[in-house]
Every structure is written in C-alpha cells, then in structure tokens.
C-alpha cells in the first residue's frame with residue numbers, strides 16, 4: 281500500500297581525509313540546486329541540508345525517475361568527517377544511513393579513510409566512493425556539472441586510461457579491505473560491488489551520479505530502516521551543544537524518527553544522569569527567501585523526521601554530543617533516562633571483522 285511505503289529521508293554522511301574535498305562536495309551539492317534555478321526547494325536545516333528528490337532526478341536529466349523512488353530526498357549532515365560518522369549514533373548503530381567516502385584520485389586512500397571504510401563495513405552501511413579532483417588529472421577537459429559518463433567521452437584516450445588506472449588502484453585497496461568494487465557504471469549489482477564515481481567537487485562533474493547512486497542504495501537496501509511513523513515519539517541524536525544569544529544553551533539535533541513538539545518532555549544524554557527537560561522552543565534556520573531580521577532562527581511548533589533542528593530547553597548545559605534525545609510520555613521519562621544511560625555505557629565500536 282502506498283501509505284506503508286512512506287519512507288523518511290535517508291541521512292548521509294560525507295567521510296574522507298582532510299583536504300580530499302568533503303566541504304567542497306557538500307558546497308557543490310547545495311550550490312547545484314541553486315544553479316538549477318531551484319533555490320528554495322533545497323532546505324537548509326540545523327546541521328544538515330536536505331536535497332529533495334525532484335532536484336536530484338532533474339539534475340541527473342532523468343525527471344521520469346521521480347516515480348521510481350519512494351525516498352523523499354537525501355539529508356546530508358553538514359559536519360563532514362570521520363568523527364561525525366563514528367560519534368553520531370542512532371540506537372541501532374551509526375546515525376548516518378548512507379555514506380560518501382571521498383578520496384583524492386591523485387593521492388589514493390589515506391590511513392584515516394581506511395579506518396572509515398572498516399567502520400562502514402562493521403556497521404554494514406551502504407556507501408559510494410567519490411574519486412575526487414578528476415579535473416586535476418593532466419589533460420582533463422572540463423565539462424562543468426555534467427554526469428561523469430558524458431564528460432569521460434570527451435576525454436583523450438590517455439586521460440581515459442589514466443582514470444581507469446587510478447580507479448583500479450582504488451579497487452585494489454578496497455579489495456584488501458574485503459570490498460569488491462568497480463567503476464560505478466560497470467556495476468550491475470550494488471549489493472555485491474561498491475561503486476566508485478570519478479568526480480570533481482570543483483566543476484560539479486559526476487556529482488549528479490553520486491546523488492543518483494545514493495538514492496538507489498537507499499531504496500534497495502534501507503527500505504526497512506527508513507520506514508517510520510510520524511506518530512512515534514520523536515527520537516534523535518545530539519549533533520552539538522551551543523550557547524545562543526537570548527536562548528541560553530541549546531542542542532542541535534538530527535531527528536530520525538517520529539515527531540517532536542514544543543512543550544514535549546525530552547530526555548537527553550549527558551555524562552552523568554540523562555537530563556529530563558521540557559522543549560521551550562524548536563528552531564529552524566530562517567530561510568534565505570524571507571526578509572532577514574536580527575533573528576537567525578524561526579520558531580516552529582513541531583518537526584517530523586528526518587530533520588535537523590535546534591532545541592531550546594532549560595538545563596541543557598551538560599548535554600553530550602553524539603547521545604540520544606527522546607520524547608517521553610506522561611510517565612516514562614525515568615525509564616527512558618535509564619535506557620539512555622545504559623546505551624551510553626555500552627557504546628563502544630563493534631569489534632570483529634564483519
């Protein structure tokens with residue numbers, strides 16, 4: 281039934297070595313929608329950016345695919361990096377449903393990226409490898425914003441060979457880590473093979489392909505994780521604790537299940553006993569399309585997953601980034617506090633090779 285098929289937006293984390301292009305890729309993904317004349321359709325959340333499905337399929341030049349996908353879009357966590365992925369957890373494992381592992385194609389994987397790949401393997405998180413900075417390959421002819429395959433056709437044979445050599449080096453590295461991989465346009469089964477997409481975060485080449493693969497991965501492998509019920513009590517993860525002028529201590533949260541309302545009692549993880557408090561305000565960034573005032577944020581009465589939101593509430597000073605936020609009912613706050621405390625005590629990375 282169509283109703284049952286409603287999925288929440290998958291949460292995506294960008295991982296990779298410093299300077300390999302994480303921030304540039306996120307900027308490009310945000311900018312892409314603006315360039316397409318669809319500014320406003322992209323939603324800036326607190327700590328995250330949402331790219332709706334229609335922008336992605338249009339960007340890929342395949343608007344007809346809109347009916348093929350049942351995920352509403354993709355939600356990118358704005359804090360890129362290994363740290364964001366490993367420390368941000370949902371109850372089942374990593375907070376991110378999907379990952380982009382970005383690597384400078386001219387440098388190859390660095391130790392920290394290898395560690396990221398091992399963690400993705402343990403969590404069984406589907407991911408795509410973005411082999412970035414193809415525009416730096418000697419002789420590369422730039423075709424701004426084009427899908428990789430189109431741009432690749434316009435390259436000299438030498439350049440094409442060089443790209444393939446570099447990709448096979450990455451394939452070799454991935455194989456040592458237990459992944460089969462291939463250039464993405466040669467992958468027939470993404471369950472068996474990791475796709476490697478050559479891209480340039482600077483020129484936008486290949487970026488559309490990344491978005492399309494992420495949608496495909498979400499749809500194929502995550503359906504059950506993404507099924508959610510807006511009637512569930514809100515559940516999320518704390519991204520950051522921030523002092524805000526006029527608001528006091530606030531927490532930036534990614535909500536990944538249910539609904540969170542102003543006035544709700546919430547339980548928030550802390551180093552000591554979890555904090556039990558009441559939501560005083562729920563805040564979103566003020567959209568750029570609105571008249572800008574002194575106020576950075578816009579207050580809303582409720583939010584539904586998946587979304588990034590700022591919560592203002594008393595007693596948040598000792599909240600801990602990476603821990604849970606859960607809405608409590610009239611009589612279960614203490615019980616939830618106990619659960620969050622136990623979860624926190626148990627948090628260690630899963631060990632073992634699989």
Ligand code: GDP
Nearest residue numbers: 297298299300301302303304412413480481482
């Ligand atoms: P991060 O540390 O992983 O977030 O990397 P950044 O996005 O900050 O990129 C590091 C540097 O590489 C910056 O100077 C970027 O402008 C540059 N850069 C990133 N992606 C590309 C690319 O595709 N091509 C080129 N030529 N430069 C890039």
